[in-house]
Amino acid sequence: MTEKVMMKGNEAIGEAAILAGCLTYFGYPITPQSELPAYLARRLLKMENGIFLQAESEVAAINMVYGAAGTGKRVMTSSSSPGISLKTEGISYIASSQLPCVIVNIVRGGPGLGNIAPAQSDYFQATKGGGHGDYRLIVLAPASVQEMADFTMLGFDLADEYRNPVMIMGDGALGQMMEPVVLKKPEIKKYNHDWVTDGAKGRGQNLICSIYLDPAEMEKYVHEIYAKYKIIEENEVRYEEYLCDDADYLIVSYGITSRIVRTSIDLARKKGIKVGLLRPITVWPFPTKVISEYADKVKKVMAVELSMGQMVEDVRLAVNGKVPVEFFGRTAGVLPSCNEVLAEIEKLV
Amino acid sequence: MGKLNEKIIVAGFGGQGVLLLGKLLSYTAMYSDKNVSWIPSYGPEMRGGTANCNVVISDEPVGSPIVTEPNVLIALNRPSLEKFEQILEEGSLLIYNSSIIEVEPKWNNGKVISLAASDIANELGNPRLTNMVAAGAYVKASGVFTIQELIDAVPHVISKRFHNLIPLNIEAIEKGAAAVS
Amino acid sequence: MEKLVFDKPKCMTERPLHYCPGCSHGIVHRIVGELIDEMDLRDKTVGVAPVGCGVFAYWYFDFDFSQAPHGRAPAVATGIKRPNPDLFVFTYQGDGDLAAIGTAEIIHAANRSEDITVIFINNAIYGMTGGQMAPTTLVGQKTTTSPYGRDPETMGKPIRVCEMLSTLEGTTYAERVHVGDPKGVIATKKALKKAFEVQVNKKGFSIVEILSTCPTNWGMTAVDSLGWMKDNMIPYFPLGVYKDKTKEGDA
Known part of the structure; x- marks a missing residue:
């Protein structure tokens, strides 16, 4: 699909994810992002290796992402503000375990149940943590349907490059609106996957975890992650x-x-x-x-x-x-x- | 003629094909290499009752896709007319479905077109063609595209199941255009 | 000449267990290790460790492991297994993890008949956090958060997990066993083997609930705890196979 098509922002993210090699999606319905899981359900359930699963909750969905990301698969979840609040525990684990994944937040009016109209009031949640502990997400903020698609593809690359969760932070308007968009299949780099938990054939144990009971050991680990964040700050400001x-x-x-x-x-x-x-x-x-x-x-x-x-x-x-x-x-x-x-x-x- | 900047609200009852009418204009704009955005009203607002969508067609990159200061209103029912005529800018284009809107618009600050859209659709044998009649009338009245450009976009917005109805849709577009003097 | 008559399973590490004396985790770990060896599963296994005393389960095995947030092991296991259907994935969960905070995840993983095996350690108490009331704490049982005994009027009665999950169409195999004596240990190994085979044969969701001891938080000697478990837990949590769809011929 390299010609111009009219697409909703939510759907453009879905198609871009597939083009970027993400064939695994876990999510839970919430307005105004529901077109995204619906789009992926239509597409992925017809693909041989496509995994689409509507989880029992946002909490379960983000933990499914955690599991799949640990096996080295490109994986995505999406939600909107209240649902992202529910996911933040899992996001903290994913960030601490240094797993690549893309998390889409189609932000809506809040706080509380709020409404389903466009908002940007999840900025603190996205950029200052949201979940517990010292961690950072790479947060991309598209301003058009084309960028919803482009940044989704970019997001998967950044996630793999830095082994870090990436958030695509849109809003209700960007999710719902249609604009002309061109979707081009990107080239996907080979990333080092010697850390994944996919069966220890011919090697010792790989472990996905974020528990370090010894504070000194944990502090050292957090410093390691922050050294990575420093590189991201130097290289990836856009x-x-x-x-x-x-x-x-x-x-x-x-x-x-x-x-x-x-x-x-x-x-x-x-x-x-x-x-x-x-x-x-x-x-x-x-x-x-x-x-x-x-x-x-x-x-x-x-x-x-x-x-x-x-x-x-x-x-x-x-x-x-x-x-x-x-x-x-x-x-x-x-x-x-x-x-x-x-x-x-x-x-x- | 100044730079193109159509800020359109299309509004009516659910089922009148309001969103599709907006989509048709959007596709036509895209294939004419114009900048365009389309956004529906969504969520509980769209359950039962009125539906509307905003379409912006512009030479410049589209700013807000959400139209708060429209210069085009296509109102297919009375509540839509009464709601949105209040925010129409001076010099705007107003097209209203006079078949079922039994009042005159209060707004009279630009071009007002009384279009018997539902009647024309019924004459063609299908009230669901009301939206296509209105599309034809809008394109004719605004001159933003040619009628042929509009017609060429029809197959892109009608699902494959209904492609046998394309000729009828085209006829509705032509009748709508002809209704605008 | 020396003859080796007893050794640890090959897939287990040299690391000494951190569990308290008399705790059942060590026995269950060993059974898991023996079965992984015997069934030749090591190279394709990913274990999912819980939050609870079993959080460090991965210290004792040399195959891949993922450590899940509290209660979310079945969701993590789902995420591992779905895009990698040829992996062998088990969760190892305690009663607080599985039957309190993780209730939604276990029910829905079972209902979807995820091809995973759940090893459920039921010792009727929270161990790691220091002896609080669990969803499986017995009526009248004293814990730090039920200091006058579990009052069913205000705290509800203990949840019977195998019975509950066996009502779900998706549960292929559910059995409750105990590790309070050698006979129980042998039965536990048999149950786990069956549950593992269900997954290896891609027959869906299997769970083995293992009645276990926690002498430290029960405030007993190791020996007394074995007797207490058999005298008090087994009557409320009867042993047996609650669901076996492989026998019904429709799994």
Whole structure:
């Protein structure tokens, strides 16, 4: 499928996963991501080696992912906010055991049961842990259906490369919307699998575990994982700039919100306001360095996101007091209009 | 003519083919190499009662796929008209299904087209063609695509089981276009 | 000339067991090791260790192991087995792990008839966390969280896992045994062998519930605990085969 097709974001993730060699999926239904398991059920159940299993819960699903990832298979699960909360115990185990997998969160309005409209209020959960202990996920934030597909493929590669769980953090709008998308089968590298638990034929025991009762031993292990995170921070920061070169004001915004901001920036430019957009593509690792560099050049920075102010904390850390950092957010499933964001941009001047 | 930026709301009863009408416009846009997004209202909102979808067709990359300030409204029933005419921008295009909407639109700030979509569909023998009639009327009235481009996209949105009905759908599109003077 | 008359199974390691004196885990580990050797399964086995005293089970075997979050061993085993149907996958779970926090996972793994074998150690108490009430703690039994004895009015009665799981269509084999005396140990090995064969023959879900002792948390000597288990647990948890679909001819 290398021609343009119209696809929902949720379905594009499903097809991209299959193209990336992920034939194993475990999940539990929740709106607004249910098209993804439905798509994979239709496809995988007809494939000879396809495994699609609707688990009894999100908790079970993530632990099935843990089991399958330990055998070296490309494996995925997906859910939406409340379901991700349930998965966080398993995610912590997977991160600690250094297993590759892709976890999709099609974020919805919260907290609590909330609603099924688009939101970005799971940013802390995705980038600051969510589950217990010291760990990090690589978190990719697509802003289009094409990126939902592309980042899914990229996510599997990053997961295998670093033996680390990767989260694709979309939202209800990206999951539900259709856009033209081109799906190309990627080349899949051979990764070292000498650690997997697939039967110890001709070798000693391989062990997937995350228990180290001796604190000193555990501390040493956590340091090892953090050395890996440091490499990820050095190599894998991704972001996109739009009209930043001459900007007096820098907006930092990601995912669906960044599209609205882009339109608002076009409107502001027509009014003579020099404003640019920096869109984090990896929200972990966060593009701290480039934002810090812009903070030397611009008059003000503003974070725009669908939350009460979560990513803005990372923006403030990056700016580190060099210039004022403003915040504009809508939350609980409400999207701002481009005119609303424009009004906020005008307030910066 | 300025840059293309159609921010469309298609709304009606569930079963009137509102989502399919939006999909048809989206596919037509894609095959015409325009930027396009389509998003349905989803979840409990779509159970029983009204359905709507948002389509954005643009020369520029699409910003928000969710249309809060529409410049096109295709209303196939009265609740949809009354709900969305309130947020139509000045100079917009409003097409309403006058077969079953017995009131005049309150909005009168641009182009208003009264289209007897359900009647035309019934004359063709199938009330489910209402959406295709409306699609034809929209394309004719907006001039965003040619009618042929619209017709060419039809096979992409109709499931294979119903491909025998393609000629009828095309006829409905043509009748809808002809209804717009 | 020296003649070797007793040795540890080949698939077991040299590491001394960390279990308390009188604990049944050692006996069950040995049976598992003997069967893995005898059935030549070592090269394709992945064990799934629980949270509980058995958390370090992987120390004592030299085949692959995965250590599961508390209660989730059947889900982890499902994840291992589904994309790798030729592996031999067993879970090793205690009563808190399987019958409390992991109730959903065990029921649904059984219901889907996952091709896995569950080794269920029922000693009527939480061992690792220090003697709290388990879902299988007997009525009246004192634990640190039922200090006046398990009160069925407020704490419910002990769950009979084999009986419960045998109601599910997906359960192919379910048997309850004990390791309180040599006869029981021999019966346990026979039951586990049967359960392993069910999986090797791809016949679906098998579980062996093994009534076991925990002298430390029961507050008894090892010898007394064996008697207590037989006198108190067996009457409430009767031994026997609860489900054998291989005999029904429909498995």
